[in-house]
């Protein structure tokens with residue numbers, strides 16, 4: 001069986017205060033969509049959380065905790081596994097990396113955004129949500145350089161606005177969206 | 191963060207050049223390594239050494255010792271004791287009791303880095319009183335990490351986390367009975383270090399060197415593409431005694447590989463397999 005990799009990718013980077021919005025926007029997704037969605041969320045690797053399987057049941061969609069060398073497929077929702085950095089290979093498969101945390105984070109949003117910028121370039125879209133650190137800022141810079149589309153959660157709507165505020169320093173060109181607009185974006189995916 | 195401020199952009203084409211160059215001038219063949227990780231690691235070296243691609247190629251060709259240094263820095267050596275306690279729990283409750291019926295137990299930790307995994311295994315063997323008839327080979331491509339492994343001395347500050355991991359396995363002894371703390375270092379007990387041999391072995395090019403009852407290769411295959419993974423799995427298959435076990439990292443998968451039909455899945459989540467033919 002030859003599976004065709006996703007030609008477009010939407011990535012969501014979030015930390016403290018982002019989880020509820022992530023669930024809400026995933027709930028708003030249509031039954032099928034042509035992109036691959038990747039969620040990079042900071043969480044403690046010591047506690048085996050079953051986010052993926054419980055979301056999978058609740059949403060009745062494929063929510064997958066990434067395993068090494070999986071092909072990036074459309075119509076799937078991928079979560080970066082805790083304790084690893086997530087990368088993308090040139091032929092559109094995921095690969096995992098256990099090197100040092102970057103700014104205390106593994107997975108690091110910066111690391112994933114940078115890898116996505118390399119591979120998906122202008123076919124990539126990224127969202128940076130609530131968080132208490134500055135992870136994702138450097139990644140947004142790399143994405144913009146590669147002509148990807150970037151959005152930041154409106155700091156006023158973010159539970160913790162450090163991460164979105166930091167992201168906004170990258171460029172005035174990055175659009176901020178409030179929560180309703182973000183959910184709207186995902187509900188209209190085709 | 192030096193590597194963030196000083197970015198050395200490397201294209202995938204330049205990476206192919208470097209891989210090709212290295213293969214031609216040294217014994218190191220990185221062609222089966224994941225490009226996304228190579229990119230990060232090589233850019234990091236360029237940042238550390240303030241080199242551009244021309245400098246880097248030059249150093250690889252002309253600077254004595256630089257090839258070895260390059261391999262040491264390209265490989266990711268991050269490790270810990272009792273990483274994934276659930277895996278060690280399973281070894282302790284099922285796998286080692288099974289192997290205890292064997293007269294001798296030979297174990298291979300492939301890609302053992304600085305040895306934390308090897309000493310974690312040695313502690314489990316000791317708990318089960320199997321240490322006298324067990325032997326562990328720890329191998330890695332990187333001779334520098336093996337020098338650290340041989341010493342068995344680690345920064346004490348890491349042991350808080352290791353103790354948490356250890357306690358999650360629910361063993362008989364206290365973790366602190368397996369090492370001595372001196373200033374800011376923890377020294378692994380001498381008796382645990384018997385029946386262990388560390389030596390270099392390159393999974394990408396070297397051959398079978400012994401027969402084993404248990405092989406662990408965790409968080410190494412993530413750096414390899416499917417083709418190199420295939421080579422390594424075949425090597426493990428040939429190195430295993432019948433009914434021996436193969437243990438991989440929890441996020442690795444092998445189902446795609448042909449040789450896996452000769453294995454039984456012992457634990458799907460923990461990635462433990464048994465050779466059955």
Ligand SMILES: C[S@@+](CC[C@H](N)C(=O)[O-])C[C@H]1O[C@@H](n2cnc3c(N)ncnc32)[C@H](O)[C@@H]1O
Pocket residue numbers: 098265266267268269270273300301302303304307329330331332335391392393394395407408409410413
């Ligand atoms: C992330 S560490 C894994 C350490 C340990 N197994 C663990 O899970 O904590 C990966 C190790 O694989 C080694 N390695 C990389 N390529 C190798 C090769 N071709 N042959 C043998 N070891 C290799 C690296 O040097 C590194 O020490």
